[in-house]
Amino acid sequence: MFDLTGKNALITGASGGIGGDIARALHDAGATVGLSGTRVEPLQALADELGERAHVLPCNLGDAEAVAALPKQAADAMGSVDILVNNAGITRDNLFMRMSDDEWQSVIDVNLTATAKLCKGVLRGMMKARWGRIINISSVVGATGNPGQANYAASKAGMVGMTKSLAYEVASRGITANAVAPGFITTAMTDKLTDDQKSGILGQVPAGRMGEPAEIAAAVLYLASPEAGYVTGTTLHVNGGMAML
Amino acid sequence: MSDVADRVKKIVVEHLGVEEDKVAENASFIDDLGADSLDTVELVMAFEEEFGIEIPDDAAETIQTFGDAVKFISEAS
Numbered sequence: 001m002f003d004l005t006g007k008n009a010l011i012t013g014a015s016g017g018i019g020g021d022i023a024r025a026l027h028d029a030g031a032t033v034g035l036s037g038t039r040v041e042p043l044q045a046l047a048d049e050l051g052e053r054a055h056v057l058p059c060n061l062g063d064a065e066a067v068a069a070l071p072k073q074a075a076d077a078m079g080s081v082d083i084l085v086n087n088a089g090i091t092r093d094n095l096f097m098r099m100s101d102d103e104w105q106s107v108i109d110v111n112l113t114a115t116a117k118l119c120k121g122v123l124r125g126m127m128k129a130r131w132g133r134i135i136n137i138s139s140v141v142g143a144t145g146n147p148g149q150a151n152y153a154a155s156k157a158g159m160v161g162m163t164k165s166l167a168y169e170v171a172s173r174g175i176t177a178n179a180v181a182p183g184f185i186t187t188a189m190t191d192k193l194t195d196d197q198k199s200g201i202l203g204q205v206p207a208g209r210m211g212e213p214a215e216i217a218a219a220v221l222y223l224a225s226p227e228a229g230y231v232t233g234t235t236l237h238v239n240g241g242m243a244m245l
Numbered sequence: 246m247s248d249v250a251d252r253v254k255k256i257v258v259e260h261l262g263v264e265e266d267k268v269a270e271n272a273s274f275i276d277d278l279g280a281d282s283l284d285t286v287e288l289v290m291a292f293e294e295e296f297g298i299e300i301p302d303d304a305a306e307t308i309q310t311f312g313d314a315v316k317f318i319s320e321a322s
Contacts, residue, residue, distance in 0.1 A: 127287060169283060 002225035003029035008078035015042035017187035017189040025217035034074040061114035073119030081122040087137040096150040107200030111155035132175035167233030176232035183239025185211040207240030270312040
């Protein structure tokens with residue numbers, strides 16, 4: 001349905017469940033994909049699965065120098081970065097009153113600061129091309145909050161505010177910036193939840209089930225498409241109705 | 246007029262879509278030539294490419310007029 005032939009997409013966190021499916025969806029639509037993540041093996045496995053038009057670009061987003069270098073590495077490998085998907089994210093959960101400075105800072109560094117730096121790093125090329133798509137993967141908890149996740153929720157809410165501001169600034173140049181806010185999706189991150197926690201969560205989800213990574217990827221594919229050119233500064237909530245925002 | 250000034254003027258005329266005679270020494274990109282703040286960022290990007298130089302952000306902020314641009318680039322290149 002959506003054609004991304006000739007577009008080059010950089011996806012962070014591509015070794016994870018959601019990031020992997022985002023890469024598959026963009027690649028299926030014809031895009032060349034740059035797969036970034038900290039673990040090389042799963043990235044290489046995904047690149048092998050996708051075949052042509054896939055590049056492995058390892059990067060630890062907790063390392064400021066590596067973050068600064070990634071946009072250029074991606075542009076060198078693919079020719080340009082037309083689509084940026086900031087999907088990588090970490091959690092370091094703790095009660096707010098017990099949360100260490102390190103738990104706070106590391107989550108803000110990876111989820112928010114690295115996202116901002118990557119956006120900045122790809123904008124120059126997008127401005128010149130008069131076309132670009134920035135899609136930041138936020139979270140439902142950025143809008144609703146979640147006990148034990150003050151750092152994560154702050155980072156994800158921060159992404160939304162940043163995305164909107166950026167969307168204002170570059171809209172006149174054919175560049176859109178949007179966020180996708182997943183609810184509870186079956187991934188390694190949610191596998192860590194206990195069965196009790198899961199059933200508690202599902203009680204709040206009108207759809208009565210967890211979401212699938214492919215359902216997040218579909219939202220990203222839409223926002224990356226030429227057809228979504230008039231959609232900017234928005235947050236697309238994909239959460240089975242658990243928060244109707 | 247110097248070669249640098251000619252090349253800078255050409256970029257300004259093309260990018261902002263203004264008449265060449267409006268691009269005077271003291272013409273402000275924003276106040277006189279109709280640029281918005283994002284245009285000034287793009288102008289600096291274009292200067293960097295044309296002249297193969299790097300213009301740091303703090304220096305870019307001081308380039309307000311056509312004359313500022315010519316002066317900065319002449320000194321940098």
